[in-house]
Amino acid sequence: MKTHSRRVQPYHAADREYLPLACFTLQSAPLLWPQFRPLPQWSETVEEPDGRSSLVYGNEQLGLLIRLSPYRGSGRVSDTDEVIVGCQGLPDGLSLELRAFRNGQEPRSIVASVTGPEDHALTILAGFEECFNVDGSDPGWQRSHLRRLTRSAIGLSAWHLAELNASEMLMNDPHDPEALMYLGIAKAAQGYAPEGEGLLLASLTMDPMNADAYYHLGVILLNQGRCMTAVDSLRQVLQLVPGERMALYHLGRALERLGRLPEALKSYRESLKQASTTTTLLTCLASDITKELEDSVVRVERAIAGGGELPREGVFLRE
Structure with missing residues (x-):
């Protein structure tokens, strides 16, 4: 070729x-x-x-x-x-x-x-x-470049670099909701979930229409076992970005853990329909959840059909 x-x-x-x-x-x-x-x-x-x-x-x-x-x-x-x-x-x-x-x-x-x-x-x-092909003479170029570097670091799971870049953004503007969100994502990914949660909540206070912040907050809550609150946060994502496959997947996980199996199955199936699409959310670029979704659909279908106890879900997708 x-x-x-x-x-x-x-x-x-x-x-x-x-x-x-x-x-x-x-x-x-x-x-x-x-x-x-x-x-x-x-x-x-x-x-x-x-x-x-x-x-x-x-x-x-x-x-x-x-x-x-x-x-x-x-x-x-x-x-x-x-x-x-x-x-x-x-x-x-x-x-x-x-x-x-x-x-x-x-x-x-x-x-x-x-x-x-x-x-x-x-x-x-x-x-x-x-x-x-961007204009480096633009006075706002340096700031937009730093944001781009931070998003790239998050997409590539380079958490320490994401934290450093987000901290630099906050030195320029301590009330930047986007920078607070980036720092919260990076902190949570490095094991500081309570600090990450606080930063994401602060970001949402200033920008309540930020689907990325709601998404990452929902993942943090889910990984802590706070499933009811995670459901609320992930439903907020879907109000802002209908049909978003990553939010649907994690919503299914939260509902499954709460024992709301028909709702979980619906969420998994809807996410599977979107599995070939590119997520619009700020997530790990290498994430491919198709296999997890297929396994989840089969697991929940069997549980509903058998009327028995659902096996514990064992897959955690780290963002």
Whole structure:
């Protein structure tokens, strides 16, 4: 298949900044191959003696390989700061790679290269231009860039980076409801559920129409076993975003635990109908709940038919 590429220059970013590239690649690769769903995990960073480093999101069989080269500041044309993010595990004939770099004193560039069916490749490249071809001279660019970095960190389960970026946002505006939400999500994901809950509630006080905040609050409450309150929060999500598959899935889990099996089954089935759609919520980008949904439908159907005691649900989806 033909390889298509597109370049954006100037590309405004810091040295060795890889999260936006990784986030875009992870979102776009399923267009080439729908089974591209790496595990949401990071490897240790491998440091080379010459200053170069690499790390993997997912694993070597299915994931993203991220390679970083430092800029040494001499101004020579050969002096390159480079970030390369590429997919591992795609079938033969398919590839997706993003490369951000600057040579000497030239403005930084970013290039996307896609090998695959032409319509899919051109769709990915159109999204690439929309995502990365931004005006860095805009006075609000730095703030929007920080928000984008934070969302990328959450989508890639890079919780510590999400916490640092959200904290920086709050230094600029302590009452920013979006930043409070990001910090709450990151805190809860790192095991500080009560603190995360408090931050999400504070965010919702200032922005009661934020479906993301209601969603993550509902997941926190569900994982704490506070199912009735979780149901209320997840129903708020569905009022704001009708048919949202992730909210329907977790609503089914909460209802199942409460013993409200017909309602749980309805929620699971509705979520399964939407399983092939992309969630509109801020969640882990690699989440694929199709298998969990299919198992949940079978489990609840059997419990209803048998009229017996429902086996304890054993799957917790960590966001």
